[in-house]
Amino acid sequence: MAAAAGVSITTVSDALNGKGRLPDATRRHVREVADRLGYRPSAAARTLRTGKSGLIGLTVTTYGDEPFTFTEFAYFAEMARAATSAALARGYALVILPATSRHDVWSNVALDGTVVIDPSDHDPVVTELVRQGLPVVSDGRPAGTLPVTAWVDNDHEAAVLDLLDHLAAAGARRIGLLTGTTTDTYTRLSTTAYLNWCERVGQDPVYEAYPAHDPCAGAVAADRLLARPDRPDAVYGLFDPNGTDLLAAARRYGLRVPDDLLLVCCSESTVYATTEPPITTLSLKPRRIGTAVVQLLIDAIEGVETDGPVEQVIPTELIVRTSSQRRPPRTTVSPPRSPSKD
Amino acid sequence: MAAAAGVSITTVSDALNGKGRLPDATRRHVREVADRLGYRPSAAARTLRTGKSGLIGLTVTTYGDEPFTFTEFAYFAEMARAATSAALARGYALVILPATSRHDVWSNVALDGTVVIDPSDHDPVVTELVRQGLPVVSDGRPAGTLPVTAWVDNDHEAAVLDLLDHLAAAGARRIGLLTGTTTDTYTRLSTTAYLNWCERVGQDPVYEAYPAHDPCAGAVAADRLLARPDRPDAVYGLFDPNGTDLLAAARRYGLRVPDDLLLVCCSESTVYATTEPPITTLSLKPRRIGTAVVQLLIDAIEGVETDGPVEQVIPTELIVRTSSQRRPPRTTVSPPRSPSKD
């Protein structure tokens, strides 16, 4: 390349990077030759020299033998999409990596930092990365003393309390919960918020828990919940598929929604806008979370390190539809599946 | 590191990579010291030296201003997941990249090869990558003379013909199609297969086309299709959300499914197992496609180059549910949302 342009390696480097003291004529000449040859500087060499790869790891939780859920819930997909866009806008690319601590996988790629989705209490991956001096930003507040650089999360307690108040206002007397058996922060915070709310309003908790990664178990748990002698007249499902699961279970028991049963679930899926009836959902705003996580991470990569983790709380959004209103609203029917922009 | 173990750099390299002529004692000693120091070889340096980065690009189509759909359809998510797993199993990691030809994005990361989803006719990205000597495997058969190394695809014509025969066997007299306005291969092949089938059985085509990336337009198109004077008594929707869209439209027109209207859509979503009624879907088997694409790519990276593209066709699967059967089957109800393993 240098030979082809008739200049030195240094001049090529300076010309392409806009450094050094070169006359515009030389700069243009070098770039022309580079274009003509289709020359691309070696990313590996640049990384080796500068210590920056422009790569950000995206770690997704492992469930059982499958490397990751990733698509189990629309949440992950939306979040990953927003994160990729945000990273790209700042010149970074995302590498999808499993949460295993297998060295060979992680050491084979030069990362500038990592986004960790829902890290567990003493996540070995996070610890290892931090030990290497890499910034780590987590989606979901870190449990225990996990030394993340920053984190982004919703205010799950507030969201659940708000949602339960909404159901109560719609006439619910006994609200049930469909929750998970896992101990991740989301499940734990949401469940305790539910229990606290129950205590506050003097209602006996009515809930069923199931392993959230097993789609079959969700349908069974929904059925169990509605089969109970103290059957709730309103249910909140913590996980994405719970809406259709509960709707199917309600049909099996001859329960009309929303007349006999009010329904809300936490979901990012657009299908709930066109189910029969449309189901009220709690959105965790994954796009905003994905964007925020990446911004914080790149700030940490490029900027000065702050002391103590940077925290950012993203508000949730309750999308009220027919399933949680005793008297259906007489507003005009909004077009189904309208894309929410943010 | 070498100093800490009291040996030379060469010995460290040989010990960790299992090469050279070293006694087990030395090997163990070096590995011990490496473990103790938490030493990880530099991926950048290794890539520079060996010319292999262990990174595979995954390029997703761009729609409008949004960098990519990625989640618009469960297909992409499933496919990406399977691809990531398959890559990981062979020691590679996936980098998500946009289909833009912006040099700065692509040249910042050292790739060993790339998976391209649904490349367009004269995709500049593919051409550029091939020019650089990198193997490119596409999901979806390449249009025109796109010089991909290999490709994987379904037999869309056969799938559509099969599906239409299924509907006809269930009693459909006039089958409608909900299709897209885009010219990608999937849409084109499926639509012509539909037209061919119509000609074969002597039915006038009844179809509505809409821009597939706009979720609102799908609902409107579904409505249009059922509002036609020559209203079909069965509809096949080419895109994932069409099932719920058509179901909602059918309700608005007071059409019972499957009694008045048979319904099938192409989807990987599990929600169609629990809709009312459950909807028959055509699965393109994204997991198998994602796996196959990665296997072919890594084979090309590591193995000898073949002449001419390697082609691989993955069979589709018609998951028959209530919506496409005039007489509902009296088989026992299968548990909803059962995970299909493959």
Next chain:
DNA sequence: CGATCATGCAGAAACGTGACTGTAAAGAGG
């Protein structure tokens, strides 16, 4: 007992950059 050979390791080159240093030539100033 000397020649040959396997063993166990060290030395050095090279991968392609970017950052720093060096140095001619040209122009400015006294």
Next chain:
DNA sequence: CCTCTTTACAGTCACGTTTCTGCATGATCG
């Protein structure tokens, strides 16, 4: 006319590996 500064580049080193070659030392064999 000589010196000093500025301009316009070229040279060189270092990043951390892998790989090839080289060189001792001890063992084996005729």
